Amino acid sequence: xxxxxxxxxxxxxxxxxxxxxxxxxxxxxxxxxxxxxxxxxxxxxxxxxxxxxxxxxxxxxxxxxxxxxxxxxxxxxxxxxxxxxxxxxxxxxxxxxxxxxxxxxxxxxxxxxxxxxxxxxxxxxxxxxxxxxxxxxxxxxxxxxxxxxxxxxxxxxxxxxxxxxxxxxxxxxxxxxxxxxxxxxxxxxxxxxxxxxxxxxxxxxxxxxxxxxxxxxxxxxxxxxxxxxxxxxxxxxxxxxxxxxxxxxxxxxxxxxxxxxxxxxxxxxxxxxxxxxxxxxxxxxxxxxxxxxxxxxxxxxxxxxxxxxxxxxxxxxxxxxxxxxxxxxxxxxxxxxxxxxxxxxxxxxxxxxxxxxx
Numbered sequence: 001x002x003x004x005x006x007x008x009x010x011x012x013x014x015x016x017x018x019x020x021x022x023x024x025x026x027x028x029x030x031x032x033x034x035x036x037x038x039x040x041x042x043x044x045x046x047x048x049x050x051x052x053x054x055x056x057x058x059x060x061x062x063x064x065x066x067x068x069x070x071x072x073x074x075x076x077x078x079x080x081x082x083x084x085x086x087x088x089x090x091x092x093x094x095x096x097x098x099x100x101x102x103x104x105x106x107x108x109x110x111x112x113x114x115x116x117x118x119x120x121x122x123x124x125x126x127x128x129x130x131x132x133x134x135x136x137x138x139x140x141x142x143x144x145x146x147x148x149x150x151x152x153x154x155x156x157x158x159x160x161x162x163x164x165x166x167x168x169x170x171x172x173x174x175x176x177x178x179x180x181x182x183x184x185x186x187x188x189x190x191x192x193x194x195x196x197x198x199x200x201x202x203x204x205x206x207x208x209x210x211x212x213x214x215x216x217x218x219x220x221x222x223x224x225x226x227x228x229x230x231x232x233x234x235x236x237x238x239x240x241x242x243x244x245x246x247x248x249x250x251x252x253x254x255x256x257x258x259x260x261x262x263x264x265x266x267x268x269x270x271x272x273x274x275x276x277x278x279x280x281x282x283x284x285x286x287x288x289x290x291x292x293x294x295x296x297x298x299x300x301x302x303x304x305x306x307x308x309x310x311x312x313x314x315x316x317x318x319x320x321x322x323x324x325x326x327x328x329x330x331x332x333x334x335x336x337x338x339x340x341x342x343x344x345x346x347x348x349x350x351x352x353x354x355x356x357x358x
Contacts, residue, residue, distance in 0.1 A: 003043065003117060009344050012110040013097070013337060015039050019074065019106055020090035020099030026075040026139040036074060036113070036133045043117045050151060051143040052135035058128055059121050067128040067153055068290075068355070070116055071145060071309060072109040072161030072321065073137035076101035082331035096334040104328035107335040107343065108161030108321030109133055115347040125355045127156070137309050140279065146312045155315045157290055159347075162308045163323030163335075166346050168294045169304035171219035172319055174251035174281035174311060176260050179244065180204075181271040186241040193239050198232055201243045204270050208247065213263070215254035219283065219303035223260065224250040247272070250305060253281040279307060284316040291318060293353030297346065320350075 015035070024032040029052040036054045037047045047056045052074075079087035079100050087100035099106075116131040130152060136144035149155070162169075182204050184197025205227060213223040229246035233239075251260050257277040264272045284291060286301060295301065306325060310317050322343030323335045 005118065005344070005348065008114045008117060009341055011039070012114040012344060013340055015113070016097065016102065016106045016110045016340070017090040019110075020102060021088045023088070024075050024101070025078055026136045026141055027143070029075045029135040032074045033133070033135065040113065040117070043120070045117065045120055050148050053132060053143070053145070053148045055130060055132040055148065055152070056116070057130055058116075058119060058125070060123050060125070061128045063153070065126070065128050066156035067130060069130050069132060069152075069155045069158035069313075070112045070161070071132045071134060071158060072105045072112050073134050073144075073309060074101075074106070074109055075135050075138050076104070077138050077329050080329070080331055085332045087333070092337060095336050095338060097337050097340075098332060098334045100333055103163050103323040103333050103335040104325070105137075105162055105321065105323075107323045107340050108163060111322055111340055111343040111347055112159070112161045114344045115351060118348050119351065119355065122356075124357070126357060127355055128153075129355075130155070134309065140311075144312070145309045146278075149312060155313065157284070157288070157315055158310075158313055158317035159290070160308050160310045160313075160317055160319045161321040162319050163321050163325045163328060164304070164319055165324055166320065166322055166343055167300040167302060168291055169319035170286055170291055170301045171217065171253050171283040171303040172281060172308060172310045173220050173224075173303075173305050174257055175279045175307050176249045176251060176257045176277060177275045178247040178249065178264065179273045179275065180247050180268070182243040182245065183271070184239070184241060184243075187239045189237045189239055196239050197241060197243045198239070201230070201232070201245070204245075207269050213255065213260075215252070217252035217254050217303065220252040220281065220305070221303065223252050223255065224305070245270070251281050253283045256280060279311040282310040282313060282317055284318050288316060290350070290354045294318075294320070294350045296353060297349055299346070299350075320347075
């Protein structure tokens with residue numbers, strides 16, 4: 001079935017308009033998964049499903065070839081209180097398609113789905129293609145891409161659909177969140193106490209403020225360490241035994257999360273406990289053929305500070321998609337219809353340069 005690109009694009013935008021009014025908060029994506037399955041099946045694609053992860057293999061999948069993964073997510077965050085428009089009403093104003101999840105990552109998802117359908121029946125590609133429309137990305141849930149990867153064939157390279165204005169994020173920072181504890185001696189506030197945990201925290205906060213990691217990445221810059229939460233005490237006349245801090249560390253590709261944990265647990269002037277070490281940084285060689293195909297079309301490369309499902313992947317990967325990440329999770333979220341149209345066209349051209357032997 002040779003599908004006209006204009007028809008594919010029209011159907012992709014219609015799918016996004018169908019997904020927006022369908023609630024799909026993380027862990028509750030069953031109805032959007034149904035819609036995605038139905039959409040792919042309508043083009044003759046054989047789909048498979050694990051939980052609310054919908055995936056498919058190109059028609060001429062050949063186990064002797066390397067495999068390209070196309071991935072984006074169909075879950076959303078809940079709409080914030082600043083919305084003035086109905087977040088579940090997909091409507092177009094001044095070329096903008098409004099609605100929850102339109103930009104993050106609905107536009108990317110439907111564009112990748114259209115791209116997959118475009119290449120679905122093509123023979124003699126350099127790589128197999130797996131399309132995975134996955135769930136629970138927003139909360140890094142257990143039934144997200146992380147759950148799907150173990151049952152898929154080996155992935156050699158991946159495109160993760162997130163809004164990047166169709167520039168190529170060739171590296172992405174990882175994340176480690178630490179629970180930190182500053183200890184002291186509890187006492188009545190009326191009595192002298194030279195070991196007040198709150199006062200002890202002043203020096204600890206100064207240490208965090210001034211600390212820097214030695215290795216700086218060409219693509220991602222420095223590791224960024226930020227104290228984001230603080231909690232202590234429960235009544236005015238009691239000096240608390242400890243102060244609890246939350247420390248957010250955005251990790252560049254010079255370090256593994258394990259290395260970051262070992263450094264901070266060794267050097268920080270307080271107790272540090274990482275919540276998880278699984279959200280590592282990711283990158284792709286700038287000379288990779290996939291990247292070079294994008295550069296040849298005039299696309300820029302950069303390093304991304306924000307986290308995505310790239311963190312679940314062990315292969316080389318690039319983050320790429322229509323839309324603007326600054327609109328993600330914002331009130332009255334939107335994506336330009338033209339961004340989707342151009343995104344599908346660019347995805348197809350970039351992949352054609354990578355997948356097709358000319």
